[in-house]
Amino acid sequence: MTVPQLPRSMRASVMTGVGAVVVEERRMPVPGPGDVLVQVDAVGVCGSDTHFFTEGHIGELVVEGPLVLGHECAGTIVAVGAGITEGRLGERVAVEPQRNCGTCWYCKSGRYNLCPHMEFYGCPPFDGAFAQYALIRADFAHPIPESMSAIHAALLEPLSVGIWAARKAAVTAGSRVLISGAGPVGLLTAQVAVTFGATEVVVTDVSPHRLGIAEEVGATRTIDVTRENLDGIEVDSFIDCSGNATAIVAGIKACRPAGRVVLVGMGADEITIPLGVIQNREIELTGVFRYADTWPTAIALVGAGRIQLDPLVTGVFPLDEVGPALLAAGTDAHSIKTIVEPFR
Amino acid sequence: MTVPQLPRSMRASVMTGVGAVVVEERRMPVPGPGDVLVQVDAVGVCGSDTHFFTEGHIGELVVEGPLVLGHECAGTIVAVGAGITEGRLGERVAVEPQRNCGTCWYCKSGRYNLCPHMEFYGCPPFDGAFAQYALIRADFAHPIPESMSAIHAALLEPLSVGIWAARKAAVTAGSRVLISGAGPVGLLTAQVAVTFGATEVVVTDVSPHRLGIAEEVGATRTIDVTRENLDGIEVDSFIDCSGNATAIVAGIKACRPAGRVVLVGMGADEITIPLGVIQNREIELTGVFRYADTWPTAIALVGAGRIQLDPLVTGVFPLDEVGPALLAAGTDAHSIKTIVEPFR
Amino acid sequence: MTVPQLPRSMRASVMTGVGAVVVEERRMPVPGPGDVLVQVDAVGVCGSDTHFFTEGHIGELVVEGPLVLGHECAGTIVAVGAGITEGRLGERVAVEPQRNCGTCWYCKSGRYNLCPHMEFYGCPPFDGAFAQYALIRADFAHPIPESMSAIHAALLEPLSVGIWAARKAAVTAGSRVLISGAGPVGLLTAQVAVTFGATEVVVTDVSPHRLGIAEEVGATRTIDVTRENLDGIEVDSFIDCSGNATAIVAGIKACRPAGRVVLVGMGADEITIPLGVIQNREIELTGVFRYADTWPTAIALVGAGRIQLDPLVTGVFPLDEVGPALLAAGTDAHSIKTIVEPFR
């Protein structure tokens, strides 16, 4: 195959302050040893991108200088660093947007997402993927089948969140699962639950529109919590994708004894939980922080046609319109997942 | 609802010696405390039934007196013992054909299938279900949905074997699974693997006919081992449903490091395994003995339409023809699963 | 052996109202099928007994009629019910003070402590062991070695709480464990942690006296939280035996990423936890509700001399003095564990 010669510079959408992004011309990145350079074909907009953009921080993580946001990314390998075979040039890949140290205890015990030295795309001070090119370690550029579009490949990132959550929730064949929040992660987690074998998947939200999509992609029951409560619901696992304190408490109470609660949605720093319920039912509660070893699973599931991604994609924007893309969720009630195509 | 008055006697097919069954009129069983009486609507024929019938024993388990075989059973509750609500009368149920002691260490630690005091249907000296009525503890008479036929409900028993095997094989989303043997259990296990999320399910057999059914029910690849070997196959889990020593060794070698091997098929008492492969790859190998806590999962999966049972049913016989039913697998190369309907 | 003929009645200490106990003469219990009658040689006083006694309820569990408290119990089998061998007469046993249904999903999946039909000693409306004799199912009367005293055998109950907590906390060789609260359960859990292989066991309390005992029995470090905070402490597992909200939050924050939190102490019905810490570190949090399958372990550990029980025993009372025994913890700052000997 022929790889087109690379330009000397690239366009990148840079967040320069709260609520401000500009497209800049930046020097072309050069892959170091073990890295590959990926031409970015599609990047999804995550709620955390929007939060950094509108608030300037997430908790104690503060955007202090110019930052390229974006971490739901897929593209094509156009250059390789030392030690990486040129056979990978031209390979279409989904990017797992993290770089762990590989030598700490967390890395060596299979929990690399908890590596204290992690460098994560679009998380200050590390640049992300709202740009034409991005660097990633070769093993985190996961090859995708030809049949998979770049947009679908970008969505493997939020899908990975759902896979990681479903693993922690111990979802398995015959599971009854409650998912609160029918945003992109909730809608993907619902589908993941089905692929893990769940036969009852209850999704709650306040938006009938989103609940309609939930049903379309496989929820066996939806509940509009503005009209109905969870009385009578009993599940094996509860996965919160809303970050809403009321939803979390209701979900915990809907778990059977020995059930599992996984908190995905980010909300307040503190939350009041029903301790007596946790103890008397020996419920296991945990949270997720990104993911580890999920891309192979995500690729296998999407490759096997078990996940519907198209119903989630509600807008595609060029690099010049990252600002509107970041704000779409707030301005359009029907927006689910917005995509940026840097070469559009 | 009205429950028809029960007769004083029932017909039962009794194995009276090697290769001999006769239908006898027997006294109607009466449910003791905690038991229910089930009118048997359908019973599947298992290879172990056939083995008892043709050989008179399985290993050290010897048929020493008259014995009613049959343990893949579904029916309708027609009487209840002390302590069981009459509300269960008329309930259609799948029978989990075992009675554990409930108080030994195995029972109390969730491994009741290993209870040393187990009484199992059709396993000498305990009578089974080739009869019009049978007793079972109320909690092992699992209610089934209206939409489920009695034949399907009977097949939850071999399906349970597949579920138990898939759990032990740690099959999960994205798993690559090898299954050797496309008999009833292999065909069900292949489908179970898909419901657990497996995206590659390779099934091997020596019969192109059976491999055709495997493809029909969801195997992603089939291999006729009379023509092709397993070179190039690498899987996360290998489940042997053949009992064949050559297949077992080939399957072990097809496992990736840290893979799992589950031996379901019964074959020789001893087997030679590649110790170096087990050690160098840290493969985990185990076997299954019946099942524990699988009916709820089986009912949920079949209820959700995720398992195809009809392609397996190749013959339905009345009680008078239990003999031919037991021999069908040996006389008809296309026979997969034979059903007995005691009221046919 | 000769079993002394049993009297027709026995003495029992009955709670007749809040703060009131009287010794009554009661009809001798007769063991039903599967049960044994145990002559009670020693019973420990638990904080929950004291709570029922002084408050009349624990959460929604209300003492509504006369109730025999006491569930930390050991004794001698003096009669057996149907189905139990007379060979057990005279056997010295530790009593696991619960009676599960044996047929529900929790019972059959190894979580019998979560059985919704559980009958537990001294938990209304079920009588407990502050009496000369008590009934228990034969399999919950665990034989003890000759060398084990009745008082030690009674203390296998709180020891079981510690074992159950250590299992849930995944304590293993080399673990660093934080235990808040140096009451009886905290002191036992600290020792259990060492037997599971923990090499750092930090115990916190507000009482220097109790912390002194913690050091005596094996804590590698103690912290008086009235003088010192947990800065700089990092552990793999945190087991709260205090029920104190401040201690729980501090303990959660002391856990490393992927650490485990087990909440044993009973406190408020609700608690505010640092959600961000739970999520960012993927901490697993759970509670305990009694125990399952712990007596064999407890007997093995005490039998092997790995647990020091004597430092905990601070008072032994006759049946007539159950009232003072129940109040000892509140009136004597140095009281740890009080024992009642019904035949003293």
Add this chain to the structure above:
Amino acid sequence: MTVPQLPRSMRASVMTGVGAVVVEERRMPVPGPGDVLVQVDAVGVCGSDTHFFTEGHIGELVVEGPLVLGHECAGTIVAVGAGITEGRLGERVAVEPQRNCGTCWYCKSGRYNLCPHMEFYGCPPFDGAFAQYALIRADFAHPIPESMSAIHAALLEPLSVGIWAARKAAVTAGSRVLISGAGPVGLLTAQVAVTFGATEVVVTDVSPHRLGIAEEVGATRTIDVTRENLDGIEVDSFIDCSGNATAIVAGIKACRPAGRVVLVGMGADEITIPLGVIQNREIELTGVFRYADTWPTAIALVGAGRIQLDPLVTGVFPLDEVGPALLAAGTDAHSIKTIVEPFR
């Protein structure tokens, strides 16, 4: 602190052919990025070193050129590569003698011992530690406490084998464990089992001398299999440290249902196992290949005084006598573990 200036060359004991070792003067190794240079203070002789030395290969691993054997190693950091703080100079360390790739699936999922790109000390073609200096990645040079001698630190390597085996055997508080083979690994594994909480540790061997040491270090029972069989022994876990086929079969049969078998000892490439026992008891069987994440545990256990290492050390040799050191086990029936001190 002051680090002595390093010489330009070092002495290394090189295996030049089957049964032949010579001491050579070699160029001083220079640490690359992320590595440290360790002055070797003590190295243990492993049975695999002896096997390479006397046979020229282990299975398909063939010694084809000059090779420095030795992988049980401890020493002092005397130089650091790029990216490693000079603060580590002078640090006393135990060496985990492996170098994994850090990026393959096994490395990232916590199974780095199964990394297909592993470079292991003294395993052809990678040189080991029978030399005055050796290189290792900084994170595999584990700091040891001052109180720990270099010889003890070297023995953390075989101790790691025992820890890894005990984890796979799921040894926990109250476990009954059978260990066949009272060589260095068996004697260490027996002690490890106790630290994991085992209360019955049965050790078998053919040497009364070794069995005597087993008792000295904590075995609760020893069996000389030349005089006695395993009748009546039932255990939760069986760990084979003998590689002997007869011992392995006997051990499997001694396991209770749902027990675990871990095969550590290397023997024949194939082994005949009792399939019926594996299936009917649902025994889980696996093997070990080196270890992952064991040094921190080993250091904690030895640091806490829970492992006796001195009874194993039966000889200390200088670098010039690596040959006799390698042959000691074969020539001296009382030899257990031989140590080489390169600066002796």
